[in-house]
Amino acid sequence: MLKGKKIVVGITAGIAAYKIPLLIRLLKKEGAEVQVVMTPFAKDFVTPLTLSVVSARPVLSDYYVKDDGSWHSHVDIGLWADALILAPLTANTMAKMAAGIADNFLLTMVLALRCPLFFAPTMDLDMFQHPTVKQNIHKLQSLGYHYIEPDEGELASGLKGKGRMKEPEELLKVLMDYFSKKQNFKGKRVMVSAGPTHEPIDPVRFIGNSSSGKMGMAVAKAFAGKGAEVELILGPVGLETHLPDIHITRVHTAAEMNAACRSIFPHVDIGVMAAAVADFTPISPAKEKIKKDRSLEQIHLKPTDDILSGLGKMKKTGQYLIGFALETEDELSNARQKLQKKNLDMIVLNSLKDEGAGFGTDTNKITLLIPHQPPQAFPLKSKEAVAEDIISAIQKLMEA
Numbered sequence: 001m002l003k004g005k006k007i008v009v010g011i012t013a014g015i016a017a018y019k020i021p022l023l024i025r026l027l028k029k030e031g032a033e034v035q036v037v038m039t040p041f042a043k044d045f046v047t048p049l050t051l052s053v054v055s056a057r058p059v060l061s062d063y064y065v066k067d068d069g070s071w072h073s074h075v076d077i078g079l080w081a082d083a084l085i086l087a088p089l090t091a092n093t094m095a096k097m098a099a100g101i102a103d104n105f106l107l108t109m110v111l112a113l114r115c116p117l118f119f120a121p122t123m124d125l126d127m128f129q130h131p132t133v134k135q136n137i138h139k140l141q142s143l144g145y146h147y148i149e150p151d152e153g154e155l156a157s158g159l160k161g162k163g164r165m166k167e168p169e170e171l172l173k174v175l176m177d178y179f180s181k182k183q184n185f186k187g188k189r190v191m192v193s194a195g196p197t198h199e200p201i202d203p204v205r206f207i208g209n210s211s212s213g214k215m216g217m218a219v220a221k222a223f224a225g226k227g228a229e230v231e232l233i234l235g236p237v238g239l240e241t242h243l244p245d246i247h248i249t250r251v252h253t254a255a256e257m258n259a260a261c262r263s264i265f266p267h268v269d270i271g272v273m274a275a276a277v278a279d280f281t282p283i284s285p286a287k288e289k290i291k292k293d294r295s296l297e298q299i300h301l302k303p304t305d306d307i308l309s310g311l312g313k314m315k316k317t318g319q320y321l322i323g324f325a326l327e328t329e330d331e332l333s334n335a336r337q338k339l340q341k342k343n344l345d346m347i348v349l350n351s352l353k354d355e356g357a358g359f360g361t362d363t364n365k366i367t368l369l370i371p372h373q374p375p376q377a378f379p380l381k382s383k384e385a386v387a388e389d390i391i392s393a394i395q396k397l398m399e400a
Contacts, residue, residue: 037061039093122165124163202287218384234249269320273308322390356380
């Protein structure tokens with residue numbers, strides 16, 4: 001899978017750097033070309049000479065060579081690469097990446113990069129649990145970077161816990177899996193809806209829900225990572241992505257989301273409706289802010305259009321439509337009814353009864369329901385991993 005691929009291995013100043021020569025040997029054995037780029041302090045953990053010998057290329061660390069004045073172009077390296085893997089990635093460099101700081105050659109190259117980026121953090125367990133570290137990991141994921149979660153085990157401090165970098169063989173597998181699956185949806189157009197809708201009561205108040213849009217965003221990124229062109233219809237949340245294969249249409253209300261979906265759906269191969277659309281909207285929103293001293297005992301509501309049902313009626317032969325169901329009781333029974341009633345090819349069920357699932361979390365626990373098949377239940381996972389499970393199931397549907 002890696003034959004002829006150009007892989008940049010970025011090394012920062014973590015003790016796990018001593019394992020990277022093995023990773024380079026494994027990459028070379030698979031036929032990849034390898035260019036090592038390291039931060040200045042990383043040289044204290046593994047020597048450039050060792051890395052140069054195993055990669056068969058000079059190691060890059062500075063912008064220019066002082067002896068002969070030759071210049072190293074961070075832009076050229078970014079254009080050359082098919083993938084960059086940062087391993088090990090320290091908390092310090094990760095924080096700089098999240099802030100867009102470019103104070104060394106490696107970080108400057110990251111900002112000029114056009115290829116997929118994989119990052120494998122390593123640090124002590126207390127550092128890994130620090131809120132700013134978690135925020136920075138989520139920030140990098142929001143930029144479309146691929147997170148290689150550290151393992152639990154014995155750490156350099158002598159403590160045992162999470163923060164141990166994946167072994168070289170596992171890092172190699174991540175890259176091989178990516179390149180083997182990348183083109184699964186090449187040439188396919190996918191519509192994904194994500195986030196809540198806000199139904200105005202007046203110009204400053206609304207009826208809505210706590211959907212963060214993270215699940216739908218993860219699905220959109222997973223499709224884009226496998227070659228699809230994605231139309232993401234995004235409700236009023238603060239999420240963003242700069243991936244070139246994801247085009248975002250921002251909406252606020254259920255009516256706006258319905259209009260966008262009905263406009264885009266006829267032109268796509270797959271629709272994944274992860275948005276939590278409001279079921280009701282105020283009949284007559286006030287044009288001015290309702291004052292506190294004014295009595296407001298009732299808000300008269302009307303049902304919103306059932307977007308998923310409408311798309312199910314529009315669905316043509318060869319199109320696939322996937323819905324989401326968040327239930328609190330009789331979960332399987334209610335989800336099966338939706339699957340049949342709305343003409344869906346699959347429904348993704350999650351329950352508010354499951355800890356770590358539902359709105360606002362970084363994890364989810366799902367069950368997939370497909371016509372004429374038994375339910376497929378999955379354990380609690382990150383939403384990025386859940387997205388991979390969902391699109392893998394969609395791929396199997398399309399191959400059946």
